[in-house]
Amino acid sequence: MENDSMRTDGVAKRLPTFPWRTEFVSDLARRSVFLASVGLLALMTNGCSSDQAQTVPVNVDLTFEPAEPMVGDSKVDLRLTDPSGNPIENAAVTLEGNMNHAGMKPSFSELSEQDPGHYSGTLEFTMGGDWFVLVDVEMPDGTTAQQQIDVPGVKVP
Amino acid sequence: MTVALTSSNIKADAPSPGAPDGARQQRLRTSFDVLRLPLLGRFLRWRYSRMLLQSCVLLLSLVMIGHAFWGPQLAPKNLAALLTWVHFRGLVVIVILLAGNLFCMACPFMLPREIARRIHAPRWDWPQKLRNKWPAIILFAMVLFAYELFDLFSDPWWTGALIVAYFALAAITDVLFRRASFCKYVCPVGQFNFVCSTMSPLEVAVRDRDVCGNCATKDCIRGVHQEATSSKDAFTKGALPLVQRGCELDLFQPRKRGNLDCTFCLDCVYACPHDNVGILTRLPAEELAYEGTRSGIGTPERRFDFTALTIVFAFGALLNAFAMISPVYAAERWIADVTGLRTEWPILAAIFALALVIEPALLLGAAASLTRFFSRSDTPLLSIINRYIRSLIPIGFGVWLAHYGFHFFTGLLTVIPVAQNAAKSTGTAWLGQPQWQLGGLPETVVYPLELGFMSLGLIGSWMIAWSIASQRSSNRIALRFAPWAALHLLLYVSAVWIMNQPMDMRGTFLGG
Numbered sequence: 001m002e003n004d005s006m007r008t009d010g011v012a013k014r015l016p017t018f019p020w021r022t023e024f025v026s027d028l029a030r031r032s033v034f035l036a037s038v039g040l041l042a043l044m045t046n047g048c049s050s051d052q053a054q055t056v057p058v059n060v061d062l063t064f065e066p067a068e069p070m071v072g073d074s075k076v077d078l079r080l081t082d083p084s085g086n087p088i089e090n091a092a093v094t095l096e097g098n099m100n101h102a103g104m105k106p107s108f109s110e111l112s113e114q115d116p117g118h119y120s121g122t123l124e125f126t127m128g129g130d131w132f133v134l135v136d137v138e139m140p141d142g143t144t145a146q147q148q149i150d151v152p153g154v155k156v157p
Numbered sequence: 158m159t160v161a162l163t164s165s166n167i168k169a170d171a172p173s174p175g176a177p178d179g180a181r182q183q184r185l186r187t188s189f190d191v192l193r194l195p196l197l198g199r200f201l202r203w204r205y206s207r208m209l210l211q212s213c214v215l216l217l218s219l220v221m222i223g224h225a226f227w228g229p230q231l232a233p234k235n236l237a238a239l240l241t242w243v244h245f246r247g248l249v250v251i252v253i254l255l256a257g258n259l260f261c262m263a264c265p266f267m268l269p270r271e272i273a274r275r276i277h278a279p280r281w282d283w284p285q286k287l288r289n290k291w292p293a294i295i296l297f298a299m300v301l302f303a304y305e306l307f308d309l310f311s312d313p314w315w316t317g318a319l320i321v322a323y324f325a326l327a328a329i330t331d332v333l334f335r336r337a338s339f340c341k342y343v344c345p346v347g348q349f350n351f352v353c354s355t356m357s358p359l360e361v362a363v364r365d366r367d368v369c370g371n372c373a374t375k376d377c378i379r380g381v382h383q384e385a386t387s388s389k390d391a392f393t394k395g396a397l398p399l400v401q402r403g404c405e406l407d408l409f410q411p412r413k414r415g416n417l418d419c420t421f422c423l424d425c426v427y428a429c430p431h432d433n434v435g436i437l438t439r440l441p442a443e444e445l446a447y448e449g450t451r452s453g454i455g456t457p458e459r460r461f462d463f464t465a466l467t468i469v470f471a472f473g474a475l476l477n478a479f480a481m482i483s484p485v486y487a488a489e490r491w492i493a494d495v496t497g498l499r500t501e502w503p504i505l506a507a508i509f510a511l512a513l514v515i516e517p518a519l520l521l522g523a524a525a526s527l528t529r530f531f532s533r534s535d536t537p538l539l540s541i542i543n544r545y546i547r548s549l550i551p552i553g554f555g556v557w558l559a560h561y562g563f564h565f566f567t568g569l570l571t572v573i574p575v576a577q578n579a580a581k582s583t584g585t586a587w588l589g590q591p592q593w594q595l596g597g598l599p600e601t602v603v604y605p606l607e608l609g610f611m612s613l614g615l616i617g618s619w620m621i622a623w624s625i626a627s628q629r630s631s632n633r634i635a636l637r638f639a640p641w642a643a644l645h646l647l648l649y650v651s652a653v654w655i656m657n658q659p660m661d662m663r664g665t666f667l668g669g
């Protein structure tokens with residue numbers, strides 16, 4: 001069952017059947033919202049460990065500066081809201097960037113809260129190509145949430 | 158190093174030392190013999206060494222399959238995706254370069270097959286019509302295609318499914334058909350390894366040809382049958398149960414040449430009653446200069462299936478690397494715009510047809526026409542292509558080495574944190590906390606390695622083409638060689654250009 005949901009998530013990740021790269025990246029915001037709406041499925045991506053930690057649904061809106069990230073440090077802005085749209089404050093937010101291809105070192109980043117529910121920081125993309133970012137959220141009450149956001153086509157300057 | 162000379166049966170009939178003896182040199186391979194090494198040699202001569210190696214790899218495969226289906230569905234965190242597409246592929250080519258076809262030796266697919274064969278012994282012989290490389294060539298191309306279409310490198314679940322399918326196919330084939338039908342006619346990884354291993358420094362070969370000449374039993378090919386216990390049994394000796402297989406790939410040692418079709422299973426070593434088979438050193442790629450019939454294969458330079466296999470091998474190397482860089486998006490987009498297609502597989506199929514059929518046909522046709530023109534002969538073009546095609550193996554191998562070596566070296570240590578992470582998911586971090594900062598060699602270090610592999614391949618290809626050009630006539634060798642040298646150079650330049658592009662490691666883009 002759990003396995004099934006993971007597959008569904010894998011499919012959701014590539015729902016647009018012919019996603020040309022440029023459209024894909026400029027669509028990032030829409031995609032983040034789309035992914036957030038299947039947040040519950042994304043929570044399952046952590047496999048067996050997901051039943052140990054208590055997880056909650058959250059909406060994650062992640063944007064990069066520049067909007068199409070390049071190799072190097074990218075500025076990250078993240079807005080965290082609950083399902084009814086209220087900002088989530090005082091959460092610990094960590095990002096983990098990975099490439100789609102196995103065999104690459106992940107890059108990590110801890111975000112700090114600027115305004116209520118608005119977190120920012122930098123994330124380093126070490127190589128050109130398709131990335132995905134895992135957003136790990138720990139609420140003040142100890143509950144956690146994880147979400148995966150695709151960042152395809154990181155360019156080499 | 159003349160280790161082989163110390164063998165007792167050779168000492169007995171060897172001429173007095175110091176006397177130059179061409180014939181003796183011919184029959185004795187005075188090379189280094191791995192089977193005579195103290196520890197390793199003893200281990201390999203132990204009959205169950207292969208099974209032990211296979212069991213280890215099988216165990217690892219089971220862990221990978223488990224992680225593929227029940228572990229995290231993120232390629233960089235999944236042992237199946239990481240080990241298959243980064244470590245295994247890289248190790249296969251590097252080990253073949255440094256030693257020999259040790260993957261086939263430790264092949265995990267053979268173990269379930271052996272067990273299945275005990276339950277159900279195969280009854281059929283592999284069909285005569287399929288006794289060629291075509292089934293494997295088609296599967297090889299299909300695996301390359303599926304790899305791009307389904308982005309297998311970023312998909313643990315499908316990677317696991319592929320491994321399971323592979324186990325099943327090997328077991329089913331060999332439960333139905335006798336001898337090593339799967340290895341010889343079906344397995345695409347096997348064919349890849351066979352072609353690569355023409356470039357390796359080790360070869361399973363006879364130590365002294367004279368011993369074979371006087372050998373009555375030929376157990377290396379027939380296998381060792383149980384001792385006859387009565388005269389009636391002795392009469393039907395061939396029907397007695399086999400206690401040690403002979404070569405299931407139909408390679409008869411005294412007439413075996415090179416590594417093609419050899420799985421390094423060492424059955425011939427265990428079977429030979431005269432202890433006359435060794436793992437001997439030799440000059441890599443030397444066998445490619447040889448022209449003529451050999452046991453179990455016939456004459457490869459007259460077999461079009463070998464030509465097709467080499468084409469898929471050499472041009473597939475470029476295609477597989479090309480598919481990882483961004484210009485491939487441009488190519489796909491262009492085809493989509495021109496044709497109005499909105500699904501990926503026909504576009505990818507077009508690129509494959511272009512790279513594996515049309516482009517090779519044009520380039521090889523052109524080179525063969527020039528060679529024919531310069532040699533003023535009327536040999537059919539296909540015969541010329543069949544003869545020269547093997548000169549593409551070194552450069553093709555160089556490109557595979559560069560590409561897979563790139564992934565292997567840049568991702569070498571990532572297996573540590575991924576394994577630690579997998580162990581952690583069992584409840585306790587019994588391998589320690591994941592050390593995610595571990596990566597591999599920096600790209601700046603790996604790049605010169607890639608260039609080195611490809612340059613060695615280019616030189617190897619030139620040497621083989623020169624030897625082919627000089628084999629049948631000593632006239633105009635340079636002119637007959639030149640078109641092929643130009644083709645190798647073209648492949649080399651394309652490969653260098655590809656390796657200079659950032660490896661985009663695309664996943665979502667083509668994977669629609």
Ligand code: SF4
Nearest residue numbers: 369372376377410429
């Ligand atoms: S390798 Fe051994 S069994 Fe085979 S022909 Fe030679 S001596 Fe006989």
Ligand code: SF4
Nearest residue numbers: 404419420422423425
């Ligand atoms: S038995 Fe055949 S395949 Fe096995 S090592 Fe000997 S020659 Fe190679």
Ligand SMILES: [Cu+2]
Nearest residue numbers: 478481560564
């Ligand atoms: Cu690659």
